[in-house]
Amino acid sequence: MMFEKYVNLLKNKSIQITPQRLEILRYLDKHRNHPTAYQIYTDLKKNNPSLSKTTVYNSLEILNKHNIINSISITGLESRYDIINEMHHHFMCKKCGRIIDIEITCPNIKKTLEIGHKIEEVHGYFKGKCKECLEKEIDKHES
Amino acid sequence: MMFEKYVNLLKNKSIQITPQRLEILRYLDKHRNHPTAYQIYTDLKKNNPSLSKTTVYNSLEILNKHNIINSISITGLESRYDIINEMHHHFMCKKCGRIIDIEITCPNIKKTLEIGHKIEEVHGYFKGKCKECLEKEIDKHES
DNA sequence: TAACTAATTTGTAATGATTATAATTTTATA
DNA sequence: TATAAAATTATAATCATTACAAATTAGTTA
Numbered sequence: 001m002m003f004e005k006y007v008n009l010l011k012n013k014s015i016q017i018t019p020q021r022l023e024i025l026r027y028l029d030k031h032r033n034h035p036t037a038y039q040i041y042t043d044l045k046k047n048n049p050s051l052s053k054t055t056v057y058n059s060l061e062i063l064n065k066h067n068i069i070n071s072i073s074i075t076g077l078e079s080r081y082d083i084i085n086e087m088h089h090h091f092m093c094k095k096c097g098r099i100i101d102i103e104i105t106c107p108n109i110k111k112t113l114e115i116g117h118k119i120e121e122v123h124g125y126f127k128g129k130c131k132e133c134l135e136k137e138i139d140k141h142e143s
Numbered sequence: 144m145m146f147e148k149y150v151n152l153l154k155n156k157s158i159q160i161t162p163q164r165l166e167i168l169r170y171l172d173k174h175r176n177h178p179t180a181y182q183i184y185t186d187l188k189k190n191n192p193s194l195s196k197t198t199v200y201n202s203l204e205i206l207n208k209h210n211i212i213n214s215i216s217i218t219g220l221e222s223r224y225d226i227i228n229e230m231h232h233h234f235m236c237k238k239c240g241r242i243i244d245i246e247i248t249c250p251n252i253k254k255t256l257e258i259g260h261k262i263e264e265v266h267g268y269f270k271g272k273c274k275e276c277l278e279k280e281i282d283k284h285e286s
Numbered sequence: 287t288a289a290c291t292a293a294t295t296t297g298t299a300a301t302g303a304t305t306a307t308a309a310t311t312t313t314a315t316a
Numbered sequence: 317t318a319t320a321a322a323a324t325t326a327t328a329a330t331c332a333t334t335a336c337a338a339a340t341t342a343g344t345t346a
């Protein structure tokens with residue numbers, strides 16, 4: 001029951017169902033904060049001490065290849081992961097490091113198709129200072 | 144004369160002028176194929192054997208911080224670099240690995256400003272199969 | 287159900303990009 | 317020219333990711 005949703009996701013793409021893959025999917029569904037592979041690994045290891053880092057990487061790769069999850073490059077350091085829902089963009093705060101979903105779609109897709117390249121993924125990200133960090137700065141100046 | 148353009152770029156931002164920084168800028172101006180730090184390093188080392196990898200990284204960082212160059216995250220593996228001209232997006236071919244400039248601007252900037260985060264950088268990238276790789280595939284099927 | 291094959295998981299080691307550090311050199315300034 | 321600050325260099329360390337081989341698990345067939 002608990003994993004039915006994720007079982008179906010895998011079945012639809014005829015990917016073999018394993019407990020590890022289901023756990024990773026459930027994790028990404030619950031944690032929408034764009035975790036790194038390492039974060040997923042350490043958190044899931046708590047309930048499954050024999051979990052291997054390699055498994056996490058392998059699973060993320062196969063899930064990404066089948067468009068069940070999204071691998072996003074923003075930081076330049078590591079990849080972040082996202083369970084796929086509607087298309088959206090990301091905002092990374094240079095101050096606190098948070099990555100925030102931005103609920104807009106890209107209106108450029110049509111244009112880019114005309115160039116002749118086949119578009120399979122659309123990624124957009126912004127960098128700057130997030131609302132919260134901006135407000136903290138104002139507070140400091142006022143005090 | 145040769146480096147005047149780059150000297151001015153640095154002067155305008157009051158960044159200290161060094162031969163290494165000028166060479167890196169000239170390299171990025173000439174090579175618009177989004178090279179990695181390592182590519183820049185090995186190519187420039189040919190004419191300057193004492194060049195250090197750390198210098199390349201340090202220079203790229205300071206140039207990026209002052210918005211003279213752009214650091215782009217697409218591959219998840221490494222950062223790529225771009226001398227800044229007009230705003231554009233990127234396309235990465237999953238087959239041949241090339242990163243191609245896409246000459247469109249992002250019409251989302253206005254929208255995102257309304258959310259309250261301060262946008263300092265706008266990045267967009269697409270992934271898929273490039274025109275050339277697509278054509279090669281067709282050729283194969285026809286033969 | 288048992289036996290067999292293929293796929294997955296695991297643990298460890300290797301790789302590759304980037305960063306830290308300290309000594310040396312260069313540049314800017316008095 | 318002497319001095320201080322900044323940049324460069326070389327090396328070592330770190331961190332994310334990948335390669336590899338052995339052990340385990342899942343799927344299939346008799």
